[in-house]
Amino acid sequence: MAxxxxxxxxxxxxxxAVTGLGIDGIEIAVSNDMDAAAALRAGRADYFLxxxxxxxxxxxxxxxxxxxxxDCHTFGRSVPTEADVTALLxxxxxxxxxxxxxxxxxxxxxxRAIAARAV
Amino acid sequence: MGTALxxxxxxxxxxxxxxxxxxxxxxxxxxxxxxxxxxxxxxVRPFMLDFIHGRTTRNATGAVSFGLSAGFVFGLGAxxxxxxxxxxxxxxxxxxxxxxxxxxxxWLAPLLGAAWGAVVVFGLGGANExxxxxxxxxxxxxxxxxxxxxxxFALFPALAVTKQFGRLxxxxxxxxxxxxxxxxxxxxxxxxxxxxAMAAGVLMLIGFAVAADVRxxxxxxxxxxxxxxxxxxxxxxxxxxxxxxxxxxxPLFMALGAGVCVLAQMKVFGGGEATSFxxxxxxxxxxxxxxxxxxxxxxxxxxxxxxxxxxYGIAGFTLVYPIGYLLPNPLVAAAVGALVFALxxxxxxxxxxxxxRLPSVRDCSEHLRAAIGDALGLAILFGSLMAxxxxxxxxxxxxxxxxxxxxxxxxxxxxxxxAAPAAVLVGGVALNxxxxxxxxxxxxxxxx
Numbered sequence: 001m002a003x004x005x006x007x008x009x010x011x012x013x014x015x016x017a018v019t020g021l022g023i024d025g026i027e028i029a030v031s032n033d034m035d036a037a038a039a040l041r042a043g044r045a046d047y048f049l050x051x052x053x054x055x056x057x058x059x060x061x062x063x064x065x066x067x068x069x070x071d072c073h074t075f076g077r078s079v080p081t082e083a084d085v086t087a088l089l090x091x092x093x094x095x096x097x098x099x100x101x102x103x104x105x106x107x108x109x110x111x112r113a114i115a116a117r118a119v
Numbered sequence: 120m121g122t123a124l125x126x127x128x129x130x131x132x133x134x135x136x137x138x139x140x141x142x143x144x145x146x147x148x149x150x151x152x153x154x155x156x157x158x159x160x161x162x163v164r165p166f167m168l169d170f171i172h173g174r175t176t177r178n179a180t181g182a183v184s185f186g187l188s189a190g191f192v193f194g195l196g197a198x199x200x201x202x203x204x205x206x207x208x209x210x211x212x213x214x215x216x217x218x219x220x221x222x223x224x225x226w227l228a229p230l231l232g233a234a235w236g237a238v239v240v241f242g243l244g245g246a247n248e249x250x251x252x253x254x255x256x257x258x259x260x261x262x263x264x265x266x267x268x269x270x271x272f273a274l275f276p277a278l279a280v281t282k283q284f285g286r287l288x289x290x291x292x293x294x295x296x297x298x299x300x301x302x303x304x305x306x307x308x309x310x311x312x313x314x315x316a317m318a319a320g321v322l323m324l325i326g327f328a329v330a331a332d333v334r335x336x337x338x339x340x341x342x343x344x345x346x347x348x349x350x351x352x353x354x355x356x357x358x359x360x361x362x363x364x365x366x367x368x369x370p371l372f373m374a375l376g377a378g379v380c381v382l383a384q385m386k387v388f389g390g391g392e393a394t395s396f397x398x399x400x401x402x403x404x405x406x407x408x409x410x411x412x413x414x415x416x417x418x419x420x421x422x423x424x425x426x427x428x429x430x431y432g433i434a435g436f437t438l439v440y441p442i443g444y445l446l447p448n449p450l451v452a453a454a455v456g457a458l459v460f461a462l463x464x465x466x467x468x469x470x471x472x473x474x475x476r477l478p479s480v481r482d483c484s485e486h487l488r489a490a491i492g493d494a495l496g497l498a499i500l501f502g503s504l505m506a507x508x509x510x511x512x513x514x515x516x517x518x519x520x521x522x523x524x525x526x527x528x529x530x531x532x533x534x535x536x537x538a539a540p541a542a543v544l545v546g547g548v549a550l551n552x553x554x555x556x557x558x559x560x561x562x563x564x565x566x567x
Binding site for chain 1: 169
């Protein structure tokens with residue numbers, strides 16, 4: 001079971017978009033950047049999905065500073081493919097930022113790719 | 120006319136002192152960005168940490184900054200400045216972020232910043248004059264946007280309360296706000312109707328959030344998982360390193376605070392989304408109120424990203440905007456602005472620590488920003504269609520609304536928030552083209 005935390009401006013929307021899909025193997029909860037950074041460091045959560053207008057700043061917040069750039073990736077306003085996401089996850093990325101107006105495409109894509117890894 | 124607040128007849132005319140000030144402030148902000156001490160774009164700040172530590176290049180960071188800012192400069196900053204005649208931080212400070220970071224030499228940063236300031240004060244005025252001279256005057260039409268923006272913006276606290284604390288309290292806040300808007304219009308017709316409502320809404324949101332945090336403290340805390348004490352440490356050490364870096368450059372920040380505060384005092388600049396329209400109308404007290412409530416949506420974000428990255432905000436907590444609007448003269452504004460920035464930078468670590476203990480307050484700033492986005496999204500779309508109608512009637516609506524829908528259908532190459540104003544600008548040019556081809560007659564006797 002992979003635990004995903006959401007944060008940023010669209011944190012509730014991301015959680016709703018993923019919960020409605022009924023994907024097995026993941027658990028998603030609304031959080032915020034500071035609590036999520038502590039949870040990810042302590043191993044109490046596995047992934048963070050952050051959102052804001054640009055897909056970079058508020059969405060990643062303090063996580064880049066605390067976990068390091070190596071753990072973080074922002075899609076900005078771009079829409080990744082399933083292969084992109086799988087490669088990034090394999091690369092060890094745990095924190096992802098994307099733009100508010102991309103939630104409906106990026107959030108389910110991320111959730112499915114994380115679930116596929118968790119199995 | 121009580122509810123239709125069309126912006127004043129703005130000409131983007133600057134006095135020599137104002138031109139000099141804008142050029143000087145842009146030179147300063149570009150220098151500060153070059154030194155990685157402050158950037159305006161909250162999205163760029165997290166990336167400054169790696170840049171400060173030399174783990175990434177100037178060009179790579181500049182590319183990030185450009186990518187995150189360009190849409191907001193052309194979609195938000197420029198159309199707002201053109202339609203109100205008042206400058207705004209997106210138009211001035213996002214480009215100086217990019218130019219300052221990209222400048223390969225320290226001496227080049229202030230020159231590039233000053234050049235941008237000059238382009239804005241001289242170029243924008245010319246573009247404005249040129250556009251007003253066209254047969255289809257789309258800039259005058261764009262003032263239609265002010266009414267929906269001003270009035271829908273007033274409702275953002277109610278949306279934030281609903282998102283954070285549910286329908287009951289959200290409905291209550293909405294009812295209080297609506298009541299206050301109606302009351303203000305009846306009893307104090309000279310006051311911008313949204314201001315008292317916004318004050319009440321933001322106070323209610325903060326009240327609910329503080330109450331939730333106090334309740335959470337009173338209930339016995341969940342047993343701390345082993346190792347959580349250690350997990351708290353890295354945050355504290357990261358934050359203290361950031362705060363120490365910023366404190367070392369206090370004099371430069373005081374100069375920055377002075378510059379931004381004088382800019383606000385000179386009445387040629389509006390800090391928030393709704394403020395430019397109010398400044399253009401000369402409603403400075405109301406503009407100060409609107410920008411003051413907006414501070415609550417951004418303060419936690421700016422504080423935490425500044426502490427984590429060691430790079431502050433160009434406008435700090437943006438408190439210098441409302442203070443600047445209210446001050447009597449530029450000299451006082453310079454002194455007060457410097458003092459405010461000094462206090463902000465010195466208080467930054469305590470603010471960070473306090474925010475760490477107040478999760479609901481931190482959440483409420485995220486909900487406030489989401490609510491501002493939602494309210495503005497509708498207001499800008501609706502206002503853009505009103506502008507399209509004013510300049511081209513049904514054909515204008517067809518072209519501008521059509522461009523907006525096309526952008527949506529193509530997967531939003533243009534940010535949704537900027538798509539409608541951009542469509543109005545493109546539509547305005549298209550209608551002028553049709554006029555020259557003899558295929559379109561301008562809407563006569565447009566709204567005065």
